[in-house]
Amino acid sequence: MLIEKYELEVFTPPCEPGAERFSAIAHLPNDIRDVFPYLNAALRGAIYEPAVPSVSWRKAGHYVVFHPDRIAVSNVEDRDAAIKELEGIIALVNRIWEQRDQIEPSYKTRRRPTGVEIYKLLPRTNCKACGEASCFAFANKLAAGQVQLEACKPLLEDPQYALQREELAALLDVDLPAIGPKR
Ligand code: SF4
Structure with missing residues (x-):
């Protein structure tokens, strides 16, 4: 051990x-x-x-x-x-x-995405459903690891954001549940 x-x-x-x-x-x-x-x-x-x-x-x-x-x-x-x-x-x-x-050891250093990179892929409606005052505030907290992407419900539930959602999941290297409202 x-x-x-x-x-x-x-x-x-x-x-x-x-x-x-x-x-x-x-x-x-x-x-x-x-x-x-x-x-x-x-x-x-x-x-x-x-x-x-x-x-x-x-x-x-x-x-x-x-x-x-x-x-x-x-x-x-x-x-x-x-x-x-x-x-x-x-x-x-x-x-x-x-x-x-x-396990194949990895010596690579990945780059951490910035708040601006994340912000560009959010819905940018400032709807506050995530509990933050704006999408930009949410993006910066997400970049700092203080919130989770799942907190942005429009991104998860609205099919119009499906592409952005996939790009964000790839940028942040996370898995997301299938798109659609929770039952
Ligand atoms: S829930 Fe999503 S769209 Fe609404 S303010 Fe937060 S980050 Fe922006």
Whole structure:
């Protein structure tokens, strides 16, 4: 097992006092950088930066960063959820490490899409159904990994946006459910 023990730290980021979102860090006693090319290959949308080295990954609206000596997860709704999220991620890293003989390691660095690139593919109606004041605000939050594409209901449910929807899914490297309103 790659990660057998760790020290857990849970906190509210100092840059967001009162934001009521939590971050958690698992401090690791051993260096895990050897798993990074396997994480890069196995985690959809992961961004590997070998010079740092680090791997960053958006997971269901959370932002996860793997460093050689720690794993951090941010934008979690409460303390217990932050701990649970981090424990799930550690289990995932251990699984990927155990299966590394079956994974082709990837040393590529993918480019992170910008808010402007995302904005150009949104409906741009500023309807606020996603809870944001504008499509541009939503695009910037999406680029930062703070919201999920599924929050834009018109994009998911209105067939007129089918092409944009496919392009956005490819740009963000995510899977989306079939188009149409939820029943
Ligand atoms: S729901 Fe979609 S179309 Fe409406 S404001 Fe949000 S991003 Fe724009």
